[in-house]
Every structure is written in C-alpha cells, then in structure tokens.
Amino acid sequence: MRNIKLIIEYDGTAYAGWQVQPNGVTVQETLERSLAQMLGGPVRLHSSGRTDAGVHAMGMVAAFKTEKNLPLRAFSDGLNSLLPRDIAVRGAEEMPATFHPRFDAVGKHYRYTIFTGRYRSPLQRLYAWHCRRSLDVAAMRRAAGHFVGEKDFAAFRGAGCAAKTTVRRVEAVDIAAAGEFLQLDVRGNGFLKQMVRMMVGTLVEVGTGRLAPDDVRRFFETPVPAAKGVTAPSHGLCLVEVYY
The missing domain is CATH 3.30.70.660 (Pseudouridine synthase I, catalytic domain, C-terminal subdomain)
Structure with missing residues (x-):
C-alpha cells in the first residue's frame, strides 16, 4: 500500500471550507471525487488541518493510501487535469506508511x-x-x-x-x-x-x-x-x- 502526500493550492471562495460536510461543496470533497475518478474507487484524504469557508491555501498538505502503481506525475499533472481551475496539486511525494499530515506536522x-x-x-x-x-x-x-x-x-x-x-x-x-x-x-x-x-x-x-x-x-x-x-x-x- 502506497502513502501519497499532496501539496495543494486552492482559492477557497467557492467552497464551504476544506472538510467534507453535508451542506456545501468543499475542497476535500472535490479532490476526493477527482481521485476516485482517477483510481477507480473511493479515496479518503487525510489533511494537515481544516480551513473555514472562504479561506485560501498555497500549501495545504493531504495524504491518501492507494495500491495503484501509477507514477507520481499522475497525482500532480494527471490529477490537475481533472480538478476545477480553483484547485491544483503543486506536488506529490511517496511517504512512509506511518506518515500522517496532521499528527506529524510541527x-x-x-x-x-x-x-x-x-x-x-x-x-x-x-x-x-x-x-x-x-x-x-x-x-x-x-x-x-x-x-x-x-x-x-x-x-x-x-x-x-x-x-x-x-x-x-x-x-x-x-x-x-x-x-x-x-x-x-x-x-x-x-x-x-x-x-x-x-x-x-x-x-x-x-x-x-x-x-x-x-x-x-x-x-x-x-x-x-x-x-x-x-x-x-x-x-x-x-x-x-x-x-x-
């Protein structure tokens, strides 16, 4: 199982914050939907934290697990081709299985x-x-x-x-x-x-x-x-x- 870390930039204007919630479209939801389209199944992103509705990010960090043997460019360039213009992946990196964006942040x-x-x-x-x-x-x-x-x-x-x-x-x-x-x-x-x-x-x-x-x-x-x-x-x- 691979553990993929993403560096994400987004304009938060159109979103009800980062975290998935029932009453509005969120950044996490949008990313997970695009990842599911790429990987052929549901994906859960774990992030370094949350941002409120309207807040922007240059360097949000999130990670997910996958068994797919895709090149890292698929999780940056490829994923960006599926995302709306106000969200972009700025980098992708394979991390140790124990890495967690929130708990490892200092x-x-x-x-x-x-x-x-x-x-x-x-x-x-x-x-x-x-x-x-x-x-x-x-x-x-x-x-x-x-x-x-x-x-x-x-x-x-x-x-x-x-x-x-x-x-x-x-x-x-x-x-x-x-x-x-x-x-x-x-x-x-x-x-x-x-x-x-x-x-x-x-x-x-x-x-x-x-x-x-x-x-x-x-x-x-x-x-x-x-x-x-x-x-x-x-x-x-x-x-x-x-x-x-």
Missing part, C-alpha cells in the same frame, strides 16, 4: 492580507480585508509581540472549537507594510478554530485606537472573548505552508 504559517486603500478594490475583494480606517502599524507591531510564546489562547478561539487544549505556541507575528497593503504572517505549532482571524481582528482594533497594545496581554490574563475585537473575514486568510 508548525504552520498563515498569512493575512489587509487592503488599506481609500476606495474598494474589485481585484482584491476576494483576497484581502478592506479596512478603510487609518491603521497605526507601529501600535499593531507592539501588540503583536504579546501573542508570541506558549500561551493559553482560550480567548482566541471560535465558537464550536473542539480542541482538547487551548494552549498553543506562536513563534512569530510579523507585520509588513507595502503601499496600500499590510501582510500579517503568523507562524506557530498549531492554531485553534478562527484563532488567526481573531488575532488579526484584535490587531486591527489596536491599529484603529479602539484597543491599546497592552490590552492584548490582559486578554491572556483574563480571557474574556467579548473583550476582543472583531473576527477578521475569512477571505483575507491563506495557509502558506505546513512544516514537518
């Missing part, structure tokens, strides 16, 4: 894009959050430092989060300004449901002056969800890479 890198232009941008509407108010980037960077380290992120998890523990380690939160864009790069050993989006929403509240940078530190001391800012919309978020 870290993830997410990027959130904010568009700060005065006028809305039709070209950016699916990939960046349009924040019309002026943002104090220096204050946001000071606040971002409070997220770094191993901490209890209970105040930064979305409703319905089923994680057994809310302790996570964030390695870095970097904010880069380029013209009318801010890119927030978040790296850590794992993330709770909507955690990155809630972190970004809080940093934007700091940037607008509604919160002070030190308020972020206090949220860890007294994790009251109602005290935080808004949850950033999903379409600005992209899973860049999973580390092993």
